[in-house]
Amino acid sequence: MTRSFMFRNRLLAFLLILILSVSIIAPALAYDDGTLYNGCNGEEVKAMQQALINLGFLEGKADGKFGDKTEEAVKAFQRKNGLTPDGLAGKKTRSMLDSAKKGSNSTPATGKAAKSPVYSEGTLYNGCSGDEVKTMQEALIALGYLEGNADGKFGNKTEKAVRTFQQKNGLDPDGLAGRKTRSVLELAHKRLSAPMEMTAEEAQVYDEREGIDWAPFENKAKQVLTNEGHSIDGLNYIAHSYAPKGNSALRYDYYQLTFYKSKETSTFNSTYTVGFDPKGKLVHMYADDHGGKKLTHEDDPTAEDVDKDLMNRAKEEIKSFLKRYGYSSLAKKVSKLEISQISVSNDNVDTYYTLSGPFMIRLRVAPSVRVDYFLAD
Incomplete structure (x- = not known):
């Protein structure tokens, strides 16, 4: 046993x-003969590491030891260059890495990236230097993506800034400043210096320069107003306003349309303003049925005077409105809204509730319940 x-x-x-x-x-x-992988060491690994360091994929010193950090750097290089990100430095990966390294070393002083098998002509990448890089850095600094001074040297910090900009602007965050990335960056930089406030005429000139197609926004605005019970009969003039991201105090570019009876603002007696984000989603709606005159209120009721049944109906209307325009997530937060103001019109016919909290919304609750103003932050 x-x-x-x-x-x-x-x-x-x-x-x-x-x-x-x-x-x-x-x-x-x-692995194939000549493939470097996690666990290898020696001069070949050291040379590969140095190339990855020069191109901004690896930090530190080349020690000739293929560890986890080196493997992640190889994967990052492979992803950026359309290879299978397996972390194995085979013949194809090392050949492309060698080409990229040579391209980096031969970048001319003008900052134009040398044409190579890896990057498209005109692309700026980690390792480039010159005036074009400096101009790009200045735009990134102005927009808040990069700190420090523009020195014309495309290093790790600049690459990180490019990636962040790309990610926030719907671009592939590969850290390569190609034509598309640089075009979007240039436009964003120009918009930064756009006027904070513009007249209708100035806005229209500006809009034409930017090439904004207002037709879809106009159709959507008319549909929104009609659906909410606002008549647009006789409103024959539409003023367009565009506010770049930041200038509108919102997180996105903002497109606003205001409806008038005529171009001469002194003759209109009813205006509606509707605002959208770049995807055409409603973010702002304002209805002014009083000829643009500022309403004054005396002895306005307070929150203590609110009829509970009316308040419940108002909140149900808010939920319905939000769901109708794709704000289901906000609809879940309606219970957190608190009345910030109750007002009545000069003729004491219309009563309005303004509710604030996760967002702001105003309703006309008398003589009928109807959303009058909406602003999503």
């Missing part, structure tokens, strides 16, 4: 050693 037990233990120990031995040598057997 004892000998049998000892024999089994020895057999299990032998099998365990065999399994461990196979697991150690198996990776080496699985």
Whole structure:
């Protein structure tokens, strides 16, 4: 019994050693000749690491030891260059890496990236330098993506800034400043210096320069107003306003349309203003049925005077409005809204509730419940 037990233990120990031995040598057997992988070391690894460092994929010093950080750097390089991100530095990966390294070393002083098998002509990338890089850095600094001074050297910090800009503007965050990225960056930089406030005429000139197609926004605005019970009969003039991201105090570019009876603002007696984000989603609606005159209120009721049944109906109308225009997430937060103002019109016919909290909304609750103003932050 004892000998049998000892024999089994020895057999299990032998099998365990065999399994461990196979697991150690198996990776080496699985890779093609010349492939570098996690666990390798030597001068070839050191040369590869130096190339990755020069191109901004790896930080630190080249020590000739292929570890986890080197593997992640190889994967990042492969992803950026359309290769399978397996972390194995085979012949194709090392060939492209060598080409990229040579392209980086031969970048002319003008900042124009040398044409190479890896990057498209005109692309700025980590390792480039010159006036074009400096101009790009100045735009990134002005927009808040990069700190410090524009020195014309495309390093790790500049690459990180480019990635962040790309991610926030719906571009592939690859850290390469190609024509599309630089075009979007240039436009964003120009918009930064756009006038804070513009007349209708100035806005229209500006809009034409930017090439904004207002037709879809006009149709959507008319639909929104009609759906909410606002008549647009006789409103024959539409003024367009555009506010770039930041200038509108919103997180996105803002498109606003205001409806008038005529171009001469002194003759209109009813205006509606509707605002959209770049995707055509409603973010702002304002209805002014009083000829643009500022309403004055005396002895306005307070929150203590609110009829609970009316308040419940008002909140249900808010939920319905939000769901109708794609704000289901805000509809869940209606219960958190608090009345910030209750007002009545000069003729004491219309009563309005303004509710604030996760967003702001105003309703006409008398003589009927209807959304009059909406602003999503």
